[in-house]
Amino acid sequence: MSTSPQQFASDNYAGICPEAWAAMEEANHGHEPAYGGDSWTTRAADAFRALFETGCEVFFAFNGTAANSLALSSLCQSFHSVICSDAAHVETDECGAPEFFSNGSKLLVAPTLDGKLTPAAIRAIALKRTDIHYPKPRVVTITQPTETGLIYQLDEIRAIAETCRELGLKLHMDGARFANACASLGCTPAEMTWKSGVDVLCFGGTKNGMAVGEAVLFFDHKAAEDFDYRCKQAGQLASKMRFLAAPWVKMLESGAWLRYGAHANAAATSFAEHIAGLPEIELMFPVQANAVFLKIPDSIADELRKRGWKFYTFIGGGARFMFAWDAQPERIRELAQDLHAICGTPASEATIVR
């Protein structure tokens, strides 16, 4: 068996966690009704309702782009618009899918310093134009944690929700790393979502340790109307739905979802601690979830790559390191030691830090 060493370019470089794998195996017995009529899908939806302490509507999609795009489409008419941050995945990484699936609802992009939306930014965009010639603002989408690895505190979510209510806007949350956010804040999923005014949540399973699959949770029941048809039309209705649903059952019922979120966050913090104070290296954002963004000179980035490390620089030019559910302390230490070596601090010093 050959295994390639861990990289921290993306949390999606990781494989499948044992709980999700075991659930697939367990679901792989006998025949079950197709298209979500199976017992696993019922159990997974119930597990979400139990976890979120409310009778929300639950749907399963293959990936986050589909989950976000379809969720936003369900909140919009084609002439509506969606307010998002300039760093939002829906804007930068979904190839226009939200506009495509909504038949043209335009994304209105707010410039931000750190990827986080604020009530003031939302208000500025929503009130900039109110005439018939401009697409009518209808939804705000926030990413929790943000693409920059930051966390919206509960009072920040509540303030955004308050602004949304005032302006007649719905609130969508892209929770591709929802588990990391819950682990970071130490609050309940309910507190972070419907209790704070979120109408629809996309809860990421893939980055949490599953092979594939995201859940779309509607706390606003009316918005969920005919969402099953929307999924089907978009090619997102799994015929063997039990294999999308079963991993959720085990992830949620065992608490693995939160444990892995916490592990990934701790890994990011540990990496940041390992390299704290290195000359020429600057943290671009505080480490609040499972991402570490480093501002490093090109020469250091090149040297890191020469040593075999993979990482992206697509957000603000910084080197992004993402830590997955299975991030290995040993591998994190190796990366830190390479950075120490490149920056000219003696290796012994590099090993002193935890």
Ligand SMILES: *Cc1c(COP(=O)(O)O)cnc(C)c1O
């Ligand atoms: C990974 C990610 C998604 C989902 O991306 P897919 O590749 O479509 O599964 C959505 N939003 C954010 C913020 C992400 O990081």
